[in-house]
Amino acid sequence: MDAVLQYLQTNQQTALDELFEFLSIPSVSADSAFQPEMQRCAEFVRNAMTKAGLTAEIIPTKGHPIVYGERIEDPSLPTVLVYGHYDVQPPDPLNLWTTPPFEPQIRDGKIFARGATDDKGQLFTHLKSIQAWTETTGKLPVNVKFLIEGEEEVGSDNLEHFLQAHKERLKADVAVISDTSQYGDGIPAITYGLRGIIAAEVRLTGPSKDLHSGIYGGSIANPANAVAKLCGALVGDDGRVQIPGFYDDVAELSAMEKQQFADLPFSETGFLNEIGSGALFGEEGFTTLERRWARPTCDINGIFGGYTGEGPKTIVPSKATAKITCRLVPGQNPEKIMDSLKSFLQERCPPGVKFEFQSFHGCEAFAFDPTSPWITAASEAVETAFGKAPVFIREGGSIPVVSSFQQILGIDTLLLGWGRNTDNLHSPDEHFYVKDFHNGILASTHLWPKLAAVEA
Amino acid sequence: MDAVLQYLQTNQQTALDELFEFLSIPSVSADSAFQPEMQRCAEFVRNAMTKAGLTAEIIPTKGHPIVYGERIEDPSLPTVLVYGHYDVQPPDPLNLWTTPPFEPQIRDGKIFARGATDDKGQLFTHLKSIQAWTETTGKLPVNVKFLIEGEEEVGSDNLEHFLQAHKERLKADVAVISDTSQYGDGIPAITYGLRGIIAAEVRLTGPSKDLHSGIYGGSIANPANAVAKLCGALVGDDGRVQIPGFYDDVAELSAMEKQQFADLPFSETGFLNEIGSGALFGEEGFTTLERRWARPTCDINGIFGGYTGEGPKTIVPSKATAKITCRLVPGQNPEKIMDSLKSFLQERCPPGVKFEFQSFHGCEAFAFDPTSPWITAASEAVETAFGKAPVFIREGGSIPVVSSFQQILGIDTLLLGWGRNTDNLHSPDEHFYVKDFHNGILASTHLWPKLAAVEA
Numbered sequence: 077m078d079a080v081l082q083y084l085q086t087n088q089q090t091a092l093d094e095l096f097e098f099l100s101i102p103s104v105s106a107d108s109a110f111q112p113e114m115q116r117c118a119e120f121v122r123n124a125m126t127k128a129g130l131t132a133e134i135i136p137t138k139g140h141p142i143v144y145g146e147r148i149e150d151p152s153l154p155t156v157l158v159y160g161h162y163d164v165q166p167p168d169p170l171n172l173w174t175t176p177p178f179e180p181q182i183r184d185g186k187i188f189a190r191g192a193t194d195d196k197g198q199l200f201t202h203l204k205s206i207q208a209w210t211e212t213t214g215k216l217p218v219n220v221k222f223l224i225e226g227e228e229e230v231g232s233d234n235l236e237h238f239l240q241a242h243k244e245r246l247k248a249d250v251a252v253i254s255d256t257s258q259y260g261d262g263i264p265a266i267t268y269g270l271r272g273i274i275a276a277e278v279r280l281t282g283p284s285k286d287l288h289s290g291i292y293g294g295s296i297a298n299p300a301n302a303v304a305k306l307c308g309a310l311v312g313d314d315g316r317v318q319i320p321g322f323y324d325d326v327a328e329l330s331a332m333e334k335q336q337f338a339d340l341p342f343s344e345t346g347f348l349n350e351i352g353s354g355a356l357f358g359e360e361g362f363t364t365l366e367r368r369w370a371r372p373t374c375d376i377n378g379i380f381g382g383y384t385g386e387g388p389k390t391i392v393p394s395k396a397t398a399k400i401t402c403r404l405v406p407g408q409n410p411e412k413i414m415d416s417l418k419s420f421l422q423e424r425c426p427p428g429v430k431f432e433f434q435s436f437h438g439c440e441a442f443a444f445d446p447t448s449p450w451i452t453a454a455s456e457a458v459e460t461a462f463g464k465a466p467v468f469i470r471e472g473g474s475i476p477v478v479s480s481f482q483q484i485l486g487i488d489t490l491l492l493g494w495g496r497n498t499d500n501l502h503s504p505d506e507h508f509y510v511k512d513f514h515n516g517i518l519a520s521t522h523l524w525p526k527l528a529a530v531e532a
Numbered sequence: 533m534d535a536v537l538q539y540l541q542t543n544q545q546t547a548l549d550e551l552f553e554f555l556s557i558p559s560v561s562a563d564s565a566f567q568p569e570m571q572r573c574a575e576f577v578r579n580a581m582t583k584a585g586l587t588a589e590i591i592p593t594k595g596h597p598i599v600y601g602e603r604i605e606d607p608s609l610p611t612v613l614v615y616g617h618y619d620v621q622p623p624d625p626l627n628l629w630t631t632p633p634f635e636p637q638i639r640d641g642k643i644f645a646r647g648a649t650d651d652k653g654q655l656f657t658h659l660k661s662i663q664a665w666t667e668t669t670g671k672l673p674v675n676v677k678f679l680i681e682g683e684e685e686v687g688s689d690n691l692e693h694f695l696q697a698h699k700e701r702l703k704a705d706v707a708v709i710s711d712t713s714q715y716g717d718g719i720p721a722i723t724y725g726l727r728g729i730i731a732a733e734v735r736l737t738g739p740s741k742d743l744h745s746g747i748y749g750g751s752i753a754n755p756a757n758a759v760a761k762l763c764g765a766l767v768g769d770d771g772r773v774q775i776p777g778f779y780d781d782v783a784e785l786s787a788m789e790k791q792q793f794a795d796l797p798f799s800e801t802g803f804l805n806e807i808g809s810g811a812l813f814g815e816e817g818f819t820t821l822e823r824r825w826a827r828p829t830c831d832i833n834g835i836f837g838g839y840t841g842e843g844p845k846t847i848v849p850s851k852a853t854a855k856i857t858c859r860l861v862p863g864q865n866p867e868k869i870m871d872s873l874k875s876f877l878q879e880r881c882p883p884g885v886k887f888e889f890q891s892f893h894g895c896e897a898f899a900f901d902p903t904s905p906w907i908t909a910a911s912e913a914v915e916t917a918f919g920k921a922p923v924f925i926r927e928g929g930s931i932p933v934v935s936s937f938q939q940i941l942g943i944d945t946l947l948l949g950w951g952r953n954t955d956n957l958h959s960p961d962e963h964f965y966v967k968d969f970h971n972g973i974l975a976s977t978h979l980w981p982k983l984a985a986v987e988a
Contacts, residue, residue: 284808290929300832308764352740355884357753376756382834387562428811473746
C-alpha cells in the first residue's frame with residue numbers, strides 16, 4: 077500500500093494534466109451538433125481504461141456509445157462495478173462563464189470547466205486509483221468492471237437495454253458511483269438516498285402563424301397565455317404540487333431521519349448567499365433539507381413562446397412550449413406521476429390550442445439501509461483519505477442508473493461523492509476543487525482493499 | 533382630373549418600382565442593430581416627398597427621425613395632415629418566410645415584403661397621388677402636410693413631444709391615415725373606431741444563476757413557475773380578463789352598432805381557416821367581431837426563461853420574462869389599466885423572486901361620429917376608386933397617433949385602409965395586393981378635391 081500511495085504522490089501533476097485533456101472535449105449529449113465530440117470523448121475514456129490496466133472497448137448504442145472495461149484478478153474475489161458518465165450538460169448561457177467551459181483552468185484551487193465535477197473529474201479518480209494499483213503492484217485487490225456511459229444528462233435512454241443485454245457480463249457484488257457531493261467543506265458524506273425524476277415537454281399550437289394582436293386578439297386562445305395557465309397551476313401558494321394524487325404514495329421521513337437532517341450543520345443565510353436568492357420558498361411544514369432531499373417537486377426548466385427580442389411585439393404567438401421536471405421521492409411511481417402530469421395539463425388546455433406532450437425519461441427514487449457492511453467499508457476508506465468520518469445524507473438529484481442496478485443487476489450502489497454542491501453543477505463556472513480530486517483518488521485507492529475484506 | 537388619371541395609368545410600373553426600393557430597406561425600429569437602415573429609410577421618404585412636389589426635411593428625435601413635408605397652395609384652402617410610418621415590425625421568425633422579408637417579390641398579384649401593407653405600401657399611395665397632381669396640374673386642390681414617423685411599431689415614444697413642439701406648424705383641418713384594412717375582398721371600408729393598447733414586460737429573477745433542479749429544486753421559488761403563475765392568471769376560463777376593475781369603464785356597444793356588426797358578412801369557418809386555428813375562444817356573451825373590435829384583451833406576446841434548446845435540461849432557471857399587451861376599448865384609461873396589471877402580477881410573485889415591471893407605451897381607444905362631412909367626402913372618393921361604397925367598421929388594432937391628433941392638434945382622423953386583414957401584418961409573408969396599391973393611389977387622387985369641397 078505504501079508504494080501505491082507513493083505512486084499517487086509522484087503522479088499528481090500527470091493525473092491533473094490528463095483530466096484537463098478529458099475536460100477539453102465538449103461532450104454535450106443533449107445537442108446533436110456535438111456528435112463527433114461524443115465519439116472523441118468515448119475514445120479518450122477507453123484509452124484511459126487501457127492505461128489503467130483494464131481490457132477496454134467502445135460499445136455502440138442507438139445513441140451515444142458506452143465505454144466498458146474490466147479486470148478480473150481472481151473469480152473468488154468480490155467484483156465491483158464502477159459507473160460514471162462522460163457526457164456533460166449544455167454549457168449555455170456561455171456569457172456567464174468566466175473562462176470558456178471547455179478550456180479548463182485552475183483558479184483559487186479549483187478546476188473550472190463543464191464536467192469538472194459532473195462527472196468527468198469524479199469518475200476519473202477511480203481510473204487513476206486503479207492505475208496506481210496495477211502499475212505499482214501488478215494487480216488489484218478486487219475485480220473491477222467499469223461502465224462509463226454518454227447519455228446520463230439526457231436520461232440514459234439506452235442504458236437499461238444495455239444492462240439487460242449484458243446482465244451476465246456486468247455481474248458484480250456492489251456498485252460504486254462518484255456523482256454526488258460531500259456534505260460541506262471538510263464534511264465528507266455517503267449518500268444513502270436519491271430523488272427520482274420525470275421529465276416532459278408540453279408544446280401548444282394555436283393559429284398556424286403569429287398573428288397581429290390587435291386584429292385577432294380576443295377572438296382565439298393565445299398559446300402563450302395557455303402555456304402560462306397550464307404551468308402556472310402546477311405549484312400552489314403553499315408550495316405544494318397541485319397535480320391530483322401527487323403525494324398519495326410518498327414515503328414520509330422517519331423521526332430518526334428528520335433528526336439526522338436536523339443535526340447536520342446548515343445555515344439558511346449561507347444557503348441563500350450561495351445561490352444568490354433573497355428568500356426560501358417551498359412546501360409548507362418542511363425544512364429546507366427535507367424539501368431538497370425527501371420531498372417531491374415540479375419545476376419548469378424552460379418556457380418559451382412568441383417574441384423574445386428587444387422591445388415589444390404586438391402578436392398572438394402561434395406556439396408556446398414548456399419543459400417540466402418533477403423530482404420524485406421513494407414510493408412515487410414515475411409512470412403514474414407522468415400520466416397525472418399530462419392529464420393535469422391537458423384538461424386545462426383551452427379550445428383551439430393543440431396539445432402535444434412528450435415524455436423524456438423517468439426513474440424511481442432510491443434509498444437503502446445505511447447499516448450494510450459495504451457502506452461501513454466505504455466509510456472507512458473515505459475517513460482514511462479525507463481524515464474525517466463521513467455523514468450519511470440524501471441527495472435531491474437523480475441517478476437513474478442506481479435504480480436500474482437494483483432492478484436489473486440486483487446490486488446496491490455506494491454513492492461516494494468527492495465534489496461539493498457549491499461546485500456549480502449544471503450552471504456556468506462549474507468547478508471541482510483540486511484537493512477534492514486528489515482526495516478522491518486517495519479514497520478510491522483505499523476503497524478496493526476495504527471492499528475486498530467485506531466478502532472475506 | 534382626366535390628365536391626372538392618365539398620369540397614374542402611365543406611371544403604374546414606376547410607382548411599383550419605387551415601392552420595391554422602399555420595401556428593400558430593413559427599417560426595423562425595435563432592434564437597435566438596424567439603426568443605420570432607419571436613417572437610410574428616412575432619406576428615401578424625404579426624397580419621395582421632394583419628388584412629389586413637397587418641401588421636405590428629416591427631423592431628428594431622441595429616437596428614430598421623423599420625415600416632414602408640406603405644400604401650402606393657398607391658405608384659404610383646407611389643410612390635410614397625412615400620417616404614416618416608415619418603420620416595420622421585426623421580421624422573425626425568418627424561416628417561415630417564403631422569400632426574404634426585405635427582398636420584395638410579386639406572387640399571385642401580391643407584393644410580399646415586411647412593411648408591404650404595414651405601412652410602407654399604404655402610405656406610399658398618398659405620395660404617388662400628390663405627385664400625380666403636381667406633375668400634371670402644377671398644383672394641389674388642398675394644402676397638405678405629411679408627417680411620416682419611424683417609431684410606430686415601438687410605441688411612437690417621441691411623436692407626442694414632436695406634435696406638442698410643432699403644434700402650429702402641423703395645424704390642419706383633418707388628418708388622413710392609411711394604416712387599416714378593407715373589410716374584405718371587394719368591400720372597402722372606413723374605420724370609425726380603434727382599440728387602444730398598453731404594452732409591458734415583466735422580468736422575474738430568482739437565484740443569481742441557473743441551478744441544478746435536483747440539488748436545489750423545492751427549496752426556492754422557480755422564476756419560470758412564477759412567470760407562468762403570474763401570467764396564467766390573467767385570463768379566466770370564460771375568456772374574461774381577471775385584473776380587478778378591468779371592465780369598470782368599458783363603453784358597451786350600442787344596439788345599432790351590434791346590428792351593424794351583425795349585418796356584415798362574416799364566416800366563422802372562413803375566419804378559422806384564414807388563421808389556421810381549430811376553434812374560437814373569447815369573452816363569453818360576445819360575437820367574434822365584437823371581441824375583435826370592441827372588447828378589451830390581455831395577450832402574452834412572448835414568454836421565455838430557462839433552457840430552450842433541444843432535449844431536457846434539469847435546471848431551476850435564474851430568470852423568466854413575459855411581454856404582455858392589453859387591447860383597450862373606449863372608456864378605459866391606459867394608465868389605470870397599466871397600474872392594475874402591475875399590481876395584479878406583483879401581488880402573485882412568490883418570495884425570493886425579484887419583480888421588475890417595464891411599461892412600454894399606451895394609448896386610449898378611439899371612436900368618432902360616422903356622420904361627419906369629412907367621412908362623407910372620403911366615402912365618395914373611396915367609392916369612385918374601388919367601385920363600391922365603403923362599409924363603416926371598427927378595427928381591433930391601435931393607432932396611438934389618432935388619439936394624439938385629437939388631443940394635441942384637435943383634429944379628427946380619416947382612417948382609409950387599402951389593405952386587407954389577411955395581408956399577414958406582423959407575421960411572416962406579409963403582403964399587399966398590387967391591385968389594392970393602385971386602387972389606393974386612385975382613391976387618394978380623388979380624395980383631395982373631395983376634401984377641398986367640404987369647406988367650400
